[in-house]
Amino acid sequence: MRLKYVLNEVLVGLWRNVTMTVAMIITMSVSLTMLGASVLLYLQVDQMKNYYYGNIEVSIFLRSDVTEAQRQAIDQAISSNPLVAERTYETREEALKRFQELWKDSPEFVKSVGPNSLPESFRVKLKDPEQYKTFADQIQGLQGIQDVIDQRTLLEKVFNIFNAIQVGALVVAGVMALAALLLVGNTIQVAAYSKRREVAVMKLVGASNWFIQAPFVLEAVVAGLIGAILGFIALFVSKVVLFDNKLQALTNILTPIDNGNVWLMLPLLAGVGAVVSAVTAWITLRFYLKV
Amino acid sequence: MIQLENVTKTYPKASRPSLDDVSVGIEKGEFVFFIGPSGSGKSTIIKLLLHEVAPTQGKVMVNAKDVTSIRSWKIPHFRRSIGCVFQDFRLLPNRTAYENVAFALEVIGKTKAVSRRVVPEVLELVGLGGKEHRYPHELSGGEQQRVAVARAFVNRPLILLADEPTGNLDPDTSIEIMRLLDRINRTGTTVVMVTHDSNIVNQMRRRVIEIESGRIVRDQARGVYG
Numbered sequence: 001m002r003l004k005y006v007l008n009e010v011l012v013g014l015w016r017n018v019t020m021t022v023a024m025i026i027t028m029s030v031s032l033t034m035l036g037a038s039v040l041l042y043l044q045v046d047q048m049k050n051y052y053y054g055n056i057e058v059s060i061f062l063r064s065d066v067t068e069a070q071r072q073a074i075d076q077a078i079s080s081n082p083l084v085a086e087r088t089y090e091t092r093e094e095a096l097k098r099f100q101e102l103w104k105d106s107p108e109f110v111k112s113v114g115p116n117s118l119p120e121s122f123r124v125k126l127k128d129p130e131q132y133k134t135f136a137d138q139i140q141g142l143q144g145i146q147d148v149i150d151q152r153t154l155l156e157k158v159f160n161i162f163n164a165i166q167v168g169a170l171v172v173a174g175v176m177a178l179a180a181l182l183l184v185g186n187t188i189q190v191a192a193y194s195k196r197r198e199v200a201v202m203k204l205v206g207a208s209n210w211f212i213q214a215p216f217v218l219e220a221v222v223a224g225l226i227g228a229i230l231g232f233i234a235l236f237v238s239k240v241v242l243f244d245n246k247l248q249a250l251t252n253i254l255t256p257i258d259n260g261n262v263w264l265m266l267p268l269l270a271g272v273g274a275v276v277s278a279v280t281a282w283i284t285l286r287f288y289l290k291v
Numbered sequence: 292m293i294q295l296e297n298v299t300k301t302y303p304k305a306s307r308p309s310l311d312d313v314s315v316g317i318e319k320g321e322f323v324f325f326i327g328p329s330g331s332g333k334s335t336i337i338k339l340l341l342h343e344v345a346p347t348q349g350k351v352m353v354n355a356k357d358v359t360s361i362r363s364w365k366i367p368h369f370r371r372s373i374g375c376v377f378q379d380f381r382l383l384p385n386r387t388a389y390e391n392v393a394f395a396l397e398v399i400g401k402t403k404a405v406s407r408r409v410v411p412e413v414l415e416l417v418g419l420g421g422k423e424h425r426y427p428h429e430l431s432g433g434e435q436q437r438v439a440v441a442r443a444f445v446n447r448p449l450i451l452l453a454d455e456p457t458g459n460l461d462p463d464t465s466i467e468i469m470r471l472l473d474r475i476n477r478t479g480t481t482v483v484m485v486t487h488d489s490n491i492v493n494q495m496r497r498r499v500i501e502i503e504s505g506r507i508v509r510d511q512a513r514g515v516y517g
Binding site for chain 2: 204
């Protein structure tokens with residue numbers, strides 16, 4: 001009976017102030033979408049780091065005038081280095097073949113590259129990719145080395161871009177969340193004002209505080225939950241449209257986004273949306289109703 | 292039943308206290324008038340008894356409980372033992388007489404079945420039998436105040452506080468309301484009424500406590516307005 005009363009009050013409350021409710025839901029859902037996107041991106045970058053760092057190689061390109069003795073010295077230094085897990089040697093011919101394979105769609109470009117334009121190289125896999133700097137320092141001084149290149153530094157540039165996007169999404173989520181919170185506070189104030197007589201009587205006859213507050217708090221929670229569900233739908237749809245269709249090419253670089261991770265956003269967004277709305281409503285009521 | 296012990300209440304920013312070292316005791320079943328000019332501090336007593344405000348100094352005991360020491364979350368429960376009537380009735384305009392009284396029951400957790408049994412009874416008691424389904428705007432001032440009294444009394448409180456209950460009513464209607472409060476008093480309910488209606492005080496001949504500038508200047512059994 002009391003539950004029925006509370007639920008009825010919630011629906012009436014949401015409907016009484018429907019424009020405000022809609023505004024509240026929209027800002028809430030945009031904020032939560034951004035939050036979800038940023039969390040997904042975070043999970044994604046993490047997954048990509050695991051994936052790529054496992055396959056990372058250090059390339060040691062040799063000078064074109066390298067002597068046989070120098071080559072052997074370098075080979076010796078790499079093989080005996082305790083940081084190295086695996087090493088392969090690539091001759092000029094192999095490098096050219098690989099190059100031709102990679103650019104087989106542009107035969108003009110391939111033709112312009114002679115067998116002597118590409119350097120021979122050692123490809124080294126480190127036991128711990130983080131140890132690149134130490135390894136490079138040890139190897140760099142040897143005669144006959146043109147350049148030591150760590151794929152990691154290239155990857156890091158890519159990851160920095162992802163990080164920037166993630167931070168950007170978080171900032172947008174934060175700003176929208178602030179707007180959503182102000183709207184929740186305002187909506188609750190309006191609702192409390194329109195029910196001020198009932199609230200006064202309830203306080204007078206000794207209705208418990210939770211009973212007075214519950215309809216208002218639940219009103220905010222329902223709006224927060226609707227916002228979260230809309231945010232989740234937006235997230236899911238953009239995942240399908242952007243990554244599974246339009247930008248499928250990107251998935252060669254990006255590891256595929258796990259649908260499980262996307263589903264994980266539903267409870268996360270719903271939880272954040274509901275808790276944040278409830279707390280905001282409750283704090284507003286403490287100041288406004290003084291119950 | 293009610294004990295004020297050396298109670299002083301100074302509102303923030305006020306230059307002088309509303310109540311200044313007031314001590315008074317009210318027994319169970321008494322009918323007490325607090326009288327005095329506007330701003331003398333008599334309404335502050337009602338607020339103290341309801342714990343709407345806390346005393347600056349001193350102790351307020353209601354029903355053998357120190358009101359100031361009640362935890363804030365228990366105050367609602369404490370208020371259920373006190374009924375309240377005001378000058379402006381404070382009825383919900385979009386609810387009928389029956390619904391106004393039932394609302395007060397249902398928000399403190401009573402079932403609809405309880406209100407179906409109790410509400411008609413109490414409306415009958417205050418003399419509103421047959422007008423249960425009228426809205427406040429369809430009732431006269433006196434009838435609205437009767438609804439308010441029914442709402443205050445429906446829980447059978449130990450204490451009924453009335454803050455200028457006849458302030459908005461004409462003299463004849465006022466007397467009817469007083470008869471009603473008298474009848475409620477006879478059921479054993481302690482009635483504390485704040486008023487400056489000399490006519491009523493003189494007719495009732497009950498205990499009169501006069502307050503002036505926050506101090507008790509007279510406390511007289513079977514008193515008159517003076």
